[in-house]
Amino acid sequence: MNTDPVLADRRIAALAALAIGLQVIEAAIPSPVPGIKPGLANVITLVTLVTLGWRAALAVTLLRVVGASLLLGTLLSPGFWLSLTGALAALAVLAPLLRLHPRHLSALGLAVPAAIAHTLGQFLLAWAVIIPHPQLPLLLPPLLLAGLITGVVTGILTASVLADPRIQRHVRDPSTTQSG
Amino acid sequence: MTPSQPHPWLRAATVALLLSLIALAGCDRKPETDRLTFQAFGTLVDITVYPGGVHDLTRIESELSEELEIMHTSWHAWEPGSLGRTNQLLALGGEFSAPPSVLPLIEYAQELESLTDGLFNPALGRLIAAWGFHLDEAAGPPPDAEQLEALLADPPRMSDIERRGVRLRGNHPDLQLDFGGMGKGFAVARSLDLLADLGVEHAIVNAGGDLMTRGRPGDRAWRIGVRDPLGQGVLASIELGSDEALFTSGDYERGYEWEGERIHHVIDPRSGRPSRGLVAATVLHDDPALADAAATTLMIAGPDDWPLYAQRLGVEKALVVLPDGSVELTPEMVPRVEFRREVIRRIRAAEPGVGAIAP
Amino acid sequence: MIRGLRWGDAVVVALATALVTSSFALGYAPGGDSTHLVITQAGVDPRHYPLTENRAIRVEGPAGVTEIEIQPGRARCLRSPGNQGICEAAGWLERPGDMAVSLPNRLTLQVRGARSDFDSMHY
Numbered sequence: 150m151n152t153d154p155v156l157a158d159r160r161i162a163a164l165a166a167l168a169i170g171l172q173v174i175e176a177a178i179p180s181p182v183p184g185i186k187p188g189l190a191n192v193i194t195l196v197t198l199v200t201l202g203w204r205a206a207l208a209v210t211l212l213r214v215v216g217a218s219l220l221l222g223t224l225l226s227p228g229f230w231l232s233l234t235g236a237l238a239a240l241a242v243l244a245p246l247l248r249l250h251p252r253h254l255s256a257l258g259l260a261v262p263a264a265i266a267h268t269l270g271q272f273l274l275a276w277a278v279i280i281p282h283p284q285l286p287l288l289l290p291p292l293l294l295a296g297l298i299t300g301v302v303t304g305i306l307t308a309s310v311l312a313d314p315r316i317q318r319h320v321r322d323p324s325t326t327q328s329g
Numbered sequence: 330m331t332p333s334q335p336h337p338w339l340r341a342a343t344v345a346l347l348l349s350l351i352a353l354a355g356c357d358r359k360p361e362t363d364r365l366t367f368q369a370f371g372t373l374v375d376i377t378v379y380p381g382g383v384h385d386l387t388r389i390e391s392e393l394s395e396e397l398e399i400m401h402t403s404w405h406a407w408e409p410g411s412l413g414r415t416n417q418l419l420a421l422g423g424e425f426s427a428p429p430s431v432l433p434l435i436e437y438a439q440e441l442e443s444l445t446d447g448l449f450n451p452a453l454g455r456l457i458a459a460w461g462f463h464l465d466e467a468a469g470p471p472p473d474a475e476q477l478e479a480l481l482a483d484p485p486r487m488s489d490i491e492r493r494g495v496r497l498r499g500n501h502p503d504l505q506l507d508f509g510g511m512g513k514g515f516a517v518a519r520s521l522d523l524l525a526d527l528g529v530e531h532a533i534v535n536a537g538g539d540l541m542t543r544g545r546p547g548d549r550a551w552r553i554g555v556r557d558p559l560g561q562g563v564l565a566s567i568e569l570g571s572d573e574a575l576f577t578s579g580d581y582e583r584g585y586e587w588e589g590e591r592i593h594h595v596i597d598p599r600s601g602r603p604s605r606g607l608v609a610a611t612v613l614h615d616d617p618a619l620a621d622a623a624a625t626t627l628m629i630a631g632p633d634d635w636p637l638y639a640q641r642l643g644v645e646k647a648l649v650v651l652p653d654g655s656v657e658l659t660p661e662m663v664p665r666v667e668f669r670r671e672v673i674r675r676i677r678a679a680e681p682g683v684g685a686i687a688p
Numbered sequence: 689m690i691r692g693l694r695w696g697d698a699v700v701v702a703l704a705t706a707l708v709t710s711s712f713a714l715g716y717a718p719g720g721d722s723t724h725l726v727i728t729q730a731g732v733d734p735r736h737y738p739l740t741e742n743r744a745i746r747v748e749g750p751a752g753v754t755e756i757e758i759q760p761g762r763a764r765c766l767r768s769p770g771n772q773g774i775c776e777a778a779g780w781l782e783r784p785g786d787m788a789v790s791l792p793n794r795l796t797l798q799v800r801g802a803r804s805d806f807d808s809m810h811y
Contacts, residue, residue, distance in 0.1 A: 249696055258697035261704045290711040297708050301701070308692060362807060368730030368794045375796075377807050466770075466792065538811035546807065554785045554806035563785060566806065575810050585771060611810075 161197070161205050165212035168193035172217040185295040188264065188303060190217075191239065195259055195307040199251075200319040203244045210236045231271045238270025239263040251320070256311055257304030264300030268292050362546055365390055369397035370516055371465060372537030378524070379531035379546040389527055396523055397536075400516045403430040406454050406507040407463045416454065416506055419490065419499030427497045434508050434515060435490060435497070441511070441622050442487040444641050449626040450598045452485040454505025460603075462583065462594045463507070469587040477601045484598065509594070514576065514621030517541045538582075541574040541617045555666075558609040558650050563669045567613070574617035578624035579609035579650075595628045606631040606652075612639075613646035613665060623647070632657075640679035722784050722799035725763040727756070730794040739763060739799065749793025756797060763799055765790065785809060 168190040180186055190213055198206035214233045218224045242262050250259060272289055310316060363381045367374055367390050374397065378384050403411035411428035418425045427435065438451045457463060459472040459480060472480065485504035490497055513536050520534040521543045531544030533551060542551050550568035557564040558579050567575065580603070584593035597604040610627035614620040623644045627635040632651060636659065639647045645661040655673035658666065663676060727747060728734045737745065743758040744766075752769035762782045768775035770792040778788035784801030787809055798809075 251692065251694070253694050253696035254700065255692045255694050255697050258694060258700040261700050265704055265707065290708065293708045293711050297704050300704070312692065366728040366734065366796060372791070373728075373730075373789065373794065373796055375808060468771075533808045535808045535810075538809070540808055540810055551807045554809045556787065556809055556811035558811075560779070562783060563806075567810070577810065579811075581774070 157201070157205065160201060161208050161212070164193050164197050164201075164205075165209045165216065168209060168213035169216040169220065172213060173220050176217070176221055182295070185292070186299075188267070188299050189306070191260070191263065191267070191303045192306045192310060194236070194239070195243075195256055195263070195303070196310055196316065198240075198243055198247060198259070199256070199307075199311060200316065203240065203247060206243070207240055210240060231274060234274045235267040235271040239267040242266040255304075256307035257301065260304030260307055261297065261300035264296045264303065265293065268296035367394050369394040370401045370513070370536055372513075374520075374537075375533075375535040376520075376524075377533040377535070377551075378529050379544065384527075384529055389524065389529065392527060393520055393523060397516060397520065400430075400512070400519065403428070404434065404508050404512045404515075406505060406509075407458065412506060412508065415497075416504075419497070419504050419506070420502060422499055422502070424496050424498045427492075427495050429495075431506075432495060434511065435487075435492070435506070437618060438506075438508070438511065438622075439487040439490065439492070441619075441626075441642070445626050445638055447486060447598055448629045448638065449510065449622050450484075450486060451506050451508050451510060452487050452489065452501075452504050453596070453598055454507035455503050456480050456484070456596055456598070456601060457507045457509065457594075458505070460592065460594075460596060461585070462509070462596070467583050467585050467592075467594060469585055469592065471587055471592055472601075481601045510578070510625035511618050511622040513537070513539055514574065514616075514618035517574065518617045539574075539576040539617075539621065542569045542571060544571050554669075555611070557670070559654050564650075564656075564672070565666045565668045567665055567667070569613075572615050573613060574615065574620040575611065575613050576617065576620040576624045577609050577611040578628040580604070580628075581608070595625060597629045597631075599629075604629045604631065606633075607635070608650040608652055610635065610650075611648045612644050613662065614644055619644070636677045636679040722761060722782060722786070722801050724800055725756075725758060725781070726796075726798050726800055728796045728798075737763075747793070747795060749790065749795055751790075751792035754790050754793050754795060763797065764788070765797055769793060787811075 171193065172190040175186055175189055193213070194206055194210055197209045214229070214236055215224070218229045218232065223229050243259060246254060246259055246262060272292060276286070311320060361381050362377050362379045363384060363386055365376050365386050374393070376389065376393065378389070402408065406412055406416060411430045415428060415431050441449050459476060461468050461471070485501035489499065489501035489504050491500055517534045517536055517539065518541065521532065521541060524532050524534070525543070531546055533540055533542050540553070545551065550570055553567045553569055553575060554563045555565045555567060558581055569575065578595055580591070580593040580595065582594065584591055593603045595604045596602065607628055610624050612620045612623040612627065614623065619642065623639065623642045626638050626642065627647060627649060630638040632649070635647070635649055639659060646659060646665060648656060648658040648662050648666065650656055655675065657675045657677045660676055660678055668674070722739055724739055725737045726734050727737070729747065729749065737743070737758060739758060739761050741760060745756040745758065747754045747756065749769070754768040754775065755766040757764050757766045762780045764780045765775040765778060765788040768790040770790060775788050775790040781788060781797060781799040784799060785806050787796060787798040789796050
């Protein structure tokens with residue numbers, strides 16, 4: 150475990166930069182279905198969570214959401230609030246699940262609930278605040294399905310990133326040493 | 330636990346995911362049936378035809394409503410029409426030729442009256458009228474005790490009509506026919522025949538809630554929702570095949586309030602008053618006229634005797650609703666009904682050997 | 689195959705799949721939420737109203753005016769001519785297939801969902 154505050158800040162900054170880059174690239178690629186995106190930046194959130202803990206993950210997430218919206222010009226727009234809510238909902242679910250990693254849950258088992266929570270959080274905000282339309286719940290099932298699929302995809306990507314020996318050294322496991 | 334092996338649960342989860350994707354892709358929103366609703370026969374008529382989008386609905390509506398209006402006029406007890414004229418001639422006591430539109434109803438009613446020991450008695454038109462149910466919008470005042478006594482002293486029966494071929498003679502001065510309890514069954518059956526002439530092979534004719542099927546919507550059964558007689562919503566669903574009639578007689582259908590009391594249109598010939606003890610009686614049978622008459626008879630028979638009269642009429646599938654909301658049904662009806670809310674239900678069959686009629 | 693899978697992953701994926709499947713089942717099942725009100729009246733084409741926002745409708749009939757109230761997801765017969773109050777007694781119509789009838793005004797109110805639950809209503 151690393152306790153050097155400067156090194157920790159640098160790591161957070163580097164990971165946040167990666168996440169912002171991924172989100173901006175993703176925003177540039179038109180999605181076949183509006184409102185559904187692969188959410189590749191979540192891979193960075195998961196990697197940060199597993200290697201540096203949930204405080205660092207929260208920092209990276211906030212930097213990513215604010216930074217990307219500055220670059221995309223969406224700061225404080227509905228899209229920004231949706232992005233922030235989704236990211237915070239995912240983190241809220243991940244924080245308790247982190248204790249089960251890597252002994253009982255792999256990155257896949259973290260990514261799927263995170264993606265579902267992301268979708269649900271965004272949906273609830275949209276329904277309660279932005280467009281309170283009674284037919285909107287009919288959109289939820291396909292959105293949840295999309296969340297499940299992107300969760301599996303980001304989970305697999307995160308697992309393969311974490312499997313890299315250069316990253317593996319940093320994976321935190323409070324109870325045992327690496328099980329490699 | 331070996332970490333690199335895929336867990337069987339994961340495989341099951343993948344299969345479930347694929348299945349839900351297939352279910353999503355299979356959503357088909359094309360209407361498979363057409364519905365049309367119009368006013369005829371003194372009630373709302375609702376026609377369901379299969380397949381959707383191929384029939385001339387305007388023509389169906391105009392032809393059906395015309396035919397139903399003709400039937401309504403000929404069978405209306407108190408308006409100038411075949412039955413109105415028949416009633417006048419019956420009261421005169423002379424012999425006359427029955428109008429062909431009315432004769433089959435008279436023959437059938439005579440048979441039903443003897444089967445039900447007079448519980449089903451369309452000759453009591455005067456009693457019905459005394460309660461105000463000859464009007465389109467029923468209204469009081471109800472008859473007082475004296476009037477009722479006079480009406481029940483020597484009540485006319487269907488057997489008071491002498492029938493020789495098509496010649497009729499009325500042998501009771503108070504005899505007035507009222508086919509309110511079976512005319513709809515005839516009307517629904519004839520509407521289905523007319524639909525068949527118009528090229529519709531698969532249809533439901535629903536007249537004021539009572540209905541009959543013909544054909545089938547593709548390879549499934551017709552799905553019928555049974556409205557809850559005690560409140561809103563759906564009590565049950567019933568699946569019907571071809572040529573099945575579902576008729577209900579209920580105290581909520583027609584009636585009025587009089588001095589705080591609910592007066593409804595099913596009059597018990599024994600007491601001369603609205604029937605008591607049942608909220609509704611439903612009959613499923615392949616003969617719509619019998620289903621119609623049987624539903625009325627079971628309502629009148631009441632909570633104790635309805636299984637007995639169902640058996641006498643040859644009705645195997647029947648269901649009644651009691652004032653406390655519970656439901657009683659025949660054993661043959663049980664597999665046909667799927668209840669949509671929590672309901673207390675009892676299975677009732679006619680007890681063998683019980684032939685006595687309640688006083 | 690992905691290396692490092694744990695038993696908990698299977699549980700999590702199964703739970704998430706169950707959530708998604710049940711959301712489809714609840715959201716799209718017949719008998720789910722009603723989406724529109726159909727008003728039929730003798731001699732007039734059926735009229736459809738979405739059940740999306742608060743709204744009051746007045747329908748003229750042979751016996752007078754029937755007042756209908758629409759709220760998101762439901763509708764009811766508020767006042768209708770006739771001395772029996774049958775139309776009003778039907779209460780809120782919420783589930784697809786729920787129906788209120790005004791015989792004096794010769795009209796029916798029925799709420800329907802994305803898919804109709806029944807071929808015909810018996811009453």
